[in-house]
Amino acid sequence: MLEDKNQERTSLEKLGEFGLIEHLTKNFEIKHKSTIKGIGDDAAVFDHTDKTILTTDLLIEGVHFDLSYMPLKHLGYKAVMVNLSDVYAMNATAKQITVSLAVSNRFPLEALEELYAGIALAAKIFNVDLIGGDTTSSTSGMLISITAIGEAKEEEITYRSGAKANDLLVVSGDLGAAYMGLQVLDREKEVFKVNPNNQPDLSPYSYIVERQLKPEARKDIVELLKKLEVLPSAMIDISDGLSSEILHLCKSSKVGCNLFEEKIPLDPTVISACEEFNIDSTTIALSGGEDYELLFTIAQNDFDKIKGNPSLTVIGHMTDESEGAHLVTRGNTKIELTAQGWNSFKSND
Amino acid sequence: MLEDKNQERTSLEKLGEFGLIEHLTKNFEIKHKSTIKGIGDDAAVFDHTDKTILTTDLLIEGVHFDLSYMPLKHLGYKAVMVNLSDVYAMNATAKQITVSLAVSNRFPLEALEELYAGIALAAKIFNVDLIGGDTTSSTSGMLISITAIGEAKEEEITYRSGAKANDLLVVSGDLGAAYMGLQVLDREKEVFKVNPNNQPDLSPYSYIVERQLKPEARKDIVELLKKLEVLPSAMIDISDGLSSEILHLCKSSKVGCNLFEEKIPLDPTVISACEEFNIDSTTIALSGGEDYELLFTIAQNDFDKIKGNPSLTVIGHMTDESEGAHLVTRGNTKIELTAQGWNSFKSND
Known part of the structure; x- marks a missing residue:
């Protein structure tokens, strides 16, 4: 709501897609042994002992969030929460996430740094590794697509389908x-x-x-x-x-x-x-x-x-x-x- | 290029998000034993014997594709290819995909059926299970976010980092x-x-x-x-x-x-x-x-x-x-x- 008009603005064009991903993700640490390869190859590699749980959600500016009162750091945090919530709903432990982002040129690098600060905070508190994603321009607004990956023993997974009368x-x-x-x-x-x-x-x-x-x-x-x-x-x-x-x-x-x-x-x-x-x-x-x-x-x-x-x-x-x-x-x-x-x-x- | 102006148009609003997902994915079959739970719960569940390979890509109208000459069925097919290509680049076998889609109201249901026909064709030919995704409205245009999941033995995974002089x-x-x-x-x-x-x-x-x-x-x-x-x-x-x-x-x-x-x-x-x-x-x-x-x-x-x-x-x-x-x-x-x-x-x- 109270946008600071004097903020620094570094254009995304200067960095390009690879430079941008590298810059935004350089401070993320891999914490789980099950993460074999994170960002930096054609695909991530991981190895779960138990069953793998996977869920994905899209968040779109103007549909799911309004940047006039949603600080970008909070948005990054919330985007992760929305996905982890689905992993927990399976009674599983969240382990990895991927974050894909499409942004128009109106966002400077500093705005994306704020967004990733929120993602990093969520990843730290909830103990998940950022293992991949995609970053590209959009013709209008911001879009975040997150995939959250978890692990659970087969007998502990809770589906929607197990409720019985009198429960x-x-x-x-x-x-x-x-x-x-x-x-x-x-x-x-x-x-x-x-x-x-x-x-x-x-x-x-x-x-x-x-x-x-x-x-x-x-x-x-x-x-x-x-x-x-x-x-x-x-x-x-x-x-x-x-x-x-x-x-x-x-x-x-x-x-x-x-x-x-x-x-x-x-x-x-x-x-x-x-x-x-x-x-x-x-x-x-x-x-x-x-x-x-x-x-x-x-x-x-x-x-x-x-x-x-x-x-x-x-x-x-x-x-x-x-x-x-x-x-x-x-x-x-x-x-x-x-x-x-x-x-x-x-x-x- | 040659848009048929007389095509049938069923508005997405009538179906709602859950109805839409159900409608678009009802003909997809689960082919792999490793897919334990596909669409229909908070998250998908799968179980790989070997290592799991995971990659994700965003495709955005006006940035990555132009619907004036890209038929929607081809777009659906290509969106899957772009992701599977990254799985194969790891020397892995693709097993599962998720498809998330954001579309503005200008797309009728019939357009999305075309898109999903292309996705279904790709899933059939390349033998992958559609196990999840998200479908929502966008403020402008179409956006597709796909995550592809594969499997490979650890010793067979090919990273970008293994090339040696004289190779x-x-x-x-x-x-x-x-x-x-x-x-x-x-x-x-x-x-x-x-x-x-x-x-x-x-x-x-x-x-x-x-x-x-x-x-x-x-x-x-x-x-x-x-x-x-x-x-x-x-x-x-x-x-x-x-x-x-x-x-x-x-x-x-x-x-x-x-x-x-x-x-x-x-x-x-x-x-x-x-x-x-x-x-x-x-x-x-x-x-x-x-x-x-x-x-x-x-x-x-x-x-x-x-x-x-x-x-x-x-x-x-x-x-x-x-x-x-x-x-x-x-x-x-x-x-x-x-x-x-x-x-x-x-x-x-």
Whole structure:
């Protein structure tokens, strides 16, 4: 929002593609023995003892992110998180990533250095090796394509398809904050357009803004579940909103679900922001998206192992497929769950 | 070039992201035992007995391809080839791919079906499983990000770094055709702009146009080398022009090189097109790009094994690093090799 017009600008043209990759990746270290060859050949080479998990995501300027309030370092960090979250959703350990980047000439080298600083921070904290990628120009804007690679023992991999009737439905963390953070940032952007000298006080919103700008993939939950000796019967990460993800679990596992509104974990900041914006907080939790929490099912027998853990909330239970998927409201009404998740192909998005 | 204005148009919005992926990938079969889980979960799962090879490339409309003469089916096929070529350059067997796609609303579903028909054809012929990807909207144009995954025994992997002084430098197929095909297509595009009723006769150029629109990754060369019991000391694929790739080999292997102009394999169509366009054919072979041939070095002892093979040409030999990398012209002049390879960040590209 507060772009520094006096920043240094080194044009990408001067470096060329190979020089650029070399420059941006020179400080990345290879940490895993399983990485045999990283950047610098036609392809990377690695060797996993267990099964390999692989996922890939595209992030596009103007569709998935808005650089007017997303600092590039945060964007780099978040782009890695979005991908690692999918690896953790398989109950796996993330090991390697590749990062491909397309940028128009409007970005100077210094902007890409910021972006890679965020990627490097994520790689360090989450202990993954950067092993490859591609860097090229685009005709407009910025695009990031990341592939994340992980490893897991076959018997520990959690698919979407393993949930059984009577399993408990559990979610990590709290929901809806990233979406409400986006609402606050969008509002401040509009204010800024009218009055560029206005310095917004975002401190009351720091939690929800941070959840939008700097989400954390739940590596810690995968580790916690191992420690608690809980193997989820099914797992998925929440990128498109709770209801959409529940329906994915139900469809893949051929089960139904009762989700209890009163159990949905919400941060107080989300509740107050929802009141301020006059939006229903349950709707936000169900459809908001970008929470990157883990949603999983466990056998009832495992309940004692997770009971009282502050990072985990039981929000419902699975049923026979014939019963369908429902939200049970605070008023004890059953409403059919529908996916209101984000659709990037919708007009006016 | 000859767009059918009456084609059917189904908007992407109607299907949404999940519906679109499901629709486009429903006819893809999993062929490899090593693919444990393909599309349909948070991540794919696979299990390689040998080492895993992984490479990724971005292709962007207006930078890497021009839809005014690139049929979408060919584009899909070529996008896979570009990536598989890097797997073969490691002397590996390609096994899996992921395909991520960003498209603006101007593309109807039928266009994406064409693109995926090309991807499916490539996957079938080259025996790779489509195991994942991402599909989203873009603010402008089309973008394809593919990751190709292969497998190779550790002792068979060919890096860029293994060439030794006195090794022979060998190239598969012939060079410069893809670039000259592009020149022909560019010229016809200009003619078409002036007179849309003009039906160009491309038949004299069919070889070079096909090399541009439908390149074939050299899986056959990897198989041939195995059959001939030749293990290259170093290998790279030719995507940016011969001179750029030779310099990569020299730099990684810390050697020099003598490349003999008279040995560079050129198709007669390339020579005649170069005469027609008044371009030097050696320059085109050195800097043209997009040939997707394999360039490798072998020990002199292996010469008898490849001698006379119509798919392979010895074009030079490696030297001590101190001697540098040179082109030895037909007139026996030594000219230092410089990388004139394509730089997507250059202005006016």
